[in-house]
Amino acid sequence: MDSLYRLFWERQEVYIMGVFLPVIIGFLALFAGLIAAYVKGFRWQHLRLWHLGKEEDRSDQGAVRLKELLLVLFANFRIGSEAYPGTMHLLIFWGAILLFAGKIVRLFSYLTGLTNPPQVIFLYASFAAEVGGLLLIAGGLLAIYRRYLLKPERLATNTDNTLILVWGAALILTGYFIKAYRITAVGAALPPNWFFWAPVSYPLSKIALILPRTPLNELLIWHRALIHVLPALLLFAYIMFSRTRLQHIFLSPLNIYCRSLKPKGALAPITNFEDENAESFGVRELREFNWKQLLDLEACTNCGRCQDVCPAHLSGKPLSPRKLIQDMKEHLWKEGPKLLALAPEEREGEAIIGKSLDGHALWACTNCMACQEVCPVYVEHVPKIVEMRQYKVLTEAEFAPELQLTFRNMENNSNPWGIGSHLRGDWAKELGVKTLADDPNVEYLYYVGCAGSFDDRGKKTAMAFAKIMQAAGISFGILGTEEGCCGDSAMRGGNEYLYQSLAQANIGIMNGYNVKKIIATCPHGYNIMKKEYKNFGGNFEVFHHTEIIADLIRKGKITLKKPLNKCFTYHDSCFLGRYNGIYEQPREILKAVPGVTLAEMDRNQERSFCCGAGGGRMWMEEDIGERINNMRTDQAIATGAAGVALACPFCQTMLSDGIKDRKKEEDMSALDIAEIVWEAMGLEEKAPPAEVCAPPEA
Amino acid sequence: MGTLTLFRALAIIVEVTVLMGLIYSIVNGARYALFDFGLDEKYSEFIRLIVVIVGCIALVFFAAHLITFYPRVVGHI
Numbered sequence: 001m002d003s004l005y006r007l008f009w010e011r012q013e014v015y016i017m018g019v020f021l022p023v024i025i026g027f028l029a030l031f032a033g034l035i036a037a038y039v040k041g042f043r044w045q046h047l048r049l050w051h052l053g054k055e056e057d058r059s060d061q062g063a064v065r066l067k068e069l070l071l072v073l074f075a076n077f078r079i080g081s082e083a084y085p086g087t088m089h090l091l092i093f094w095g096a097i098l099l100f101a102g103k104i105v106r107l108f109s110y111l112t113g114l115t116n117p118p119q120v121i122f123l124y125a126s127f128a129a130e131v132g133g134l135l136l137i138a139g140g141l142l143a144i145y146r147r148y149l150l151k152p153e154r155l156a157t158n159t160d161n162t163l164i165l166v167w168g169a170a171l172i173l174t175g176y177f178i179k180a181y182r183i184t185a186v187g188a189a190l191p192p193n194w195f196f197w198a199p200v201s202y203p204l205s206k207i208a209l210i211l212p213r214t215p216l217n218e219l220l221i222w223h224r225a226l227i228h229v230l231p232a233l234l235l236f237a238y239i240m241f242s243r244t245r246l247q248h249i250f251l252s253p254l255n256i257y258c259r260s261l262k263p264k265g266a267l268a269p270i271t272n273f274e275d276e277n278a279e280s281f282g283v284r285e286l287r288e289f290n291w292k293q294l295l296d297l298e299a300c301t302n303c304g305r306c307q308d309v310c311p312a313h314l315s316g317k318p319l320s321p322r323k324l325i326q327d328m329k330e331h332l333w334k335e336g337p338k339l340l341a342l343a344p345e346e347r348e349g350e351a352i353i354g355k356s357l358d359g360h361a362l363w364a365c366t367n368c369m370a371c372q373e374v375c376p377v378y379v380e381h382v383p384k385i386v387e388m389r390q391y392k393v394l395t396e397a398e399f400a401p402e403l404q405l406t407f408r409n410m411e412n413n414s415n416p417w418g419i420g421s422h423l424r425g426d427w428a429k430e431l432g433v434k435t436l437a438d439d440p441n442v443e444y445l446y447y448v449g450c451a452g453s454f455d456d457r458g459k460k461t462a463m464a465f466a467k468i469m470q471a472a473g474i475s476f477g478i479l480g481t482e483e484g485c486c487g488d489s490a491m492r493g494g495n496e497y498l499y500q501s502l503a504q505a506n507i508g509i510m511n512g513y514n515v516k517k518i519i520a521t522c523p524h525g526y527n528i529m530k531k532e533y534k535n536f537g538g539n540f541e542v543f544h545h546t547e548i549i550a551d552l553i554r555k556g557k558i559t560l561k562k563p564l565n566k567c568f569t570y571h572d573s574c575f576l577g578r579y580n581g582i583y584e585q586p587r588e589i590l591k592a593v594p595g596v597t598l599a600e601m602d603r604n605q606e607r608s609f610c611c612g613a614g615g616g617r618m619w620m621e622e623d624i625g626e627r628i629n630n631m632r633t634d635q636a637i638a639t640g641a642a643g644v645a646l647a648c649p650f651c652q653t654m655l656s657d658g659i660k661d662r663k664k665e666e667d668m669s670a671l672d673i674a675e676i677v678w679e680a681m682g683l684e685e686k687a688p689p690a691e692v693c694a695p696p697e698a
Numbered sequence: 699m700g701t702l703t704l705f706r707a708l709a710i711i712v713e714v715t716v717l718m719g720l721i722y723s724i725v726n727g728a729r730y731a732l733f734d735f736g737l738d739e740k741y742s743e744f745i746r747l748i749v750v751i752v753g754c755i756a757l758v759f760f761a762a763h764l765i766t767f768y769p770r771v772v773g774h775i
Contacts, residue, residue: 159726159730160730163722163723163726163727163730166719166722166723167719167720167723167727169719170716170717170719170720170723171720173716174716174720177716207705207709209705209706209709209768209769209770210769211769220769227717227720231720231723231724234724234727235723235727238727238730238731241731241734241735242727242730242731242734243730243734244730333734337736
């Protein structure tokens with residue numbers, strides 16, 4: 001520390017020891033009290049509300065949880081996936097970290113005597129705090145511009161948002177003012193590079209007005225310290241004890257840490273169907289959620305990313321995942337304390353659906369999980385929706401009539417169409433595909449699924465895939481008439497009882513044949529057998545047909561020799577992509593087909609747009625808003641591709657319908673990847689289509 | 699001197715704005731916290747009225763206080 005610095009600090013000493021020290025000591029004492037009250041109040045304010053819910057263990061795999069939490073916190077992983085709000089959050093987050101780091105060093109330096117004589121660390125603390133303030137201002141300005149001028153639809157602005165911005169801005173400014181006035185009051189003897197250590201306060205000090213005598217300036221700076229420190233303390237109190245969205249500072253990290261580590265999209269099965277005393281199934285009121293689901297509600301930051309990607313919302317349905325969670329949060333805050341005021345045996349919560357949630361919102365969800373994929377704090381929307389559907393279906397029997405028909409068909413014929421189950425294996429007869437009854441020693445069970453067995457489009461896919469496997473010499477068989485519906489639409493549609501009976505029937509047969517490996521052409525069956533069947537003793541290695549085909553191509557077991565001369569766009573099925581992370585294999589296959597070019601839609605891979613058939617919506621009327629499949633078809637048409645490549649029979653139906661609706665049948669076709677590959681193998685003579693890969697007409 | 703007077707007036711306006719920002723934040727923060735703690739919504743209008751009155755008093759006080767006591771000397775010596 002050279003002599004000029006020493007002189008500067010000595011002149012500051014009167015302000016540091018005479019003015020700031022009492023303020024700092026008072027602040028630290030009150031802040032410690034505040035923290036103690038918060039820790040004690042956390043139970044009253046939050047924990048007891050969450051404990052209204054059911055037990056759920058989220059304490060396993062601490063290292064994995066911590067790693068993801070640190071990634072989200074410090075690298076702003078997920079938050080940064082959108083440039084504008086990501087940058088805004090990054091600036092505010094790191095601004096606050098730097099500011100607090102600087103302030104903490106300074107606060108404790110006063111008490112520990114570090115500043116007298118001054119230490120170099122004090123200069124760094126000053127710099128960190130000043131830069132932190134600047135970053136906060138930059139982030140705050142971005143926030144103001146976005147929230148009050150750009151006004152994106154997804155942002156629900158309320159007075160709390162304004163309050164936080166005004167409070168923060170006033171605190172930062174008063175912070176800079178204190179230092180500027182202190183520098184001015186010291187007068188000459190400023191070190192030459194002080195501008196570097198105080199890049200904002202130093203220029204401000206040049207225009208600061210001060211009083212003519214030191215004691216009066218002490219009074220001036222005392223005032224300034226108070227009007228900075230007292231509101232800062234009150235802001236901390238506000239954050240800790242009110243329901244402000246700034247509580248996400250504590251609640252979001254907790255929610256991220258406690259997120260589900262189960263396979264993506266896996267649902268918890270209902271386990272008490274055998275319980276004669278069970279009066280209801282699914283979720284009617286708060287207490288029927290688990291505690292983590294209640295924490296989810298409080299941790300939601302209302303950022304609206306989920307709303308921006310929700311196909312139901314974007315097509316004009318009465319569902320916004322953001323609003324759904326926010327409405328349930330309000331419900332928790334309103335009804336939770338009322339329940340807690342009663343003895344546990346007297347508690348009877350208000351129904352969520354009908355009181356705080358619109359039932360239509362519940363049924364508009366396609367379970368596409370786009371909302372969960374983008375949520376920066378890992379809120380789990382879909383399980384809540386399915387569990388509330390379960391209550392409506394299993395306890396109240398109040399759901400769409402067309403879904404009633406679907407469930408009845410599944411009960412009677414083990415398929416949603418209600419076609420006689422004895423016809424299930426007919427598609428394979430002419431191909432000579434073996435059943436497991438004929439030969440139980442095959443390597444793979446090809447689980448064909450309802451679409452592959454009964455739907456004309458689905459049958460073509462099943463046949464193409466079976467022919468590919470035969471050509472590649474894969475040892476496989478089907479269950480034929482013994483196969484049953486996988487139960488996905490029943491489960492996602494809230495009929496857990498039906499799903500479990502279908503699943504158990506399938507598992508019984510599969511285990512009876514000692515099945516180890518299953519291939520599915522339908523991502524819904526693939527997903528459910530991979531993740532949900534193990535709850536009932538079905539432990540299988542499950543593959544999707546795109547995984548198998550990609551592997552066959554890689555190993556040279558099939559040769560694609562016939563040029564198709566066609567431009568395709570690939571539609572990522574939600575249950576294959578977001579649920580199971582299979583994005584590359586279908587693309588790898590298409591790229592291997594001679595003459596095929598791939599044009600990506602704007603929304604692809606993790607950001608893919610649902611076809612509208614998931615979550616049981618395949619079987620329900622879509623009479624509100626625009627049809628989701630048409631929206632997706634428009635996105636496909638915009639690529640100029642002549643074909644939509646698919647890997648899901650539900651998506652194929654939806655996009656085929658979309659192509660018809662848009663009157664594009666002559667320009668565009670919706671084909672499963674298996675069909676494309678089979679054609680490219682050139683083992684069946686067929687005239688190649690003319691090249692069509694022109695941009696769409698305006 | 700005229701420039702200094704103008705500068706002082708501007709400085710006072712900036713100071714009053716910042717102070718009113720703080721008052722706005724504190725009283726509204728208290729207002730929201732009261733409702734979060736369970737105060738009935740029927741008091742909303744009454745509380746809003748109190749907030750406006752407190753805000754007006756603070757505005758008058760800060761303006762008067764700063765006009766009277768704010769330094770008249772250019773800071774940098």
